[in-house]
Amino acid sequence: MFHRSILLILFAAVFFSCGTPENKSLPDNALSPDLITNPATAGKEHGKVIPVITFDKSEHDFGSVVEGEKVTFSFHFKNTGNGDLIIRHAQASCGCTVPEWPKDPIAPGKDGYIGVTFNSDGKSGMIHKSVTIIANTIPNTTELVITGEVKNQ
Secondary structure (H helix, E strand, C coil): CCHHHHHHHCCCCCCCCCCCCCCCCCCCCCCCCCCCCCCCCCCHHCCCCCCCCEECEEEEEEEECCCCCEEEEEEEEECCCCECCEEEEEEEEECEEEECCCCEEECCCCCCEEEEEEEEECCCCEEEEEEEEEEECCCCCCEEHHHEEEEEE
């Protein structure tokens, strides 16, 4: 019986200590999560007001890139839904890839661009990098991909 009590106390301590910290910091360029309302969980007051992010293409091949070169591509998208699109954050798969995205809401029917810059300095061979877009869409993540081949001079 004594061992069960100890196990119960240990279980409770582990269970309650695994929560996420309340003050988890966001990158300076990220919108506060308080501004993002995911329509799937927002409740009845939002009805069917759902933004939809539609990209012309979600993958871009840079082809051959000379090592040390920085290349940029802008992914064009349109909000084809019926609610304001808010992009909370864009996260690259590595530090050599830097995304830029609109910080203001995109109204239904309007469009925008996600710029992705790849720095090939110190890289060689085939590359495959991704950028994950986090927005108030369903699903709330969208992946963009860049590929290419870095060649040494």
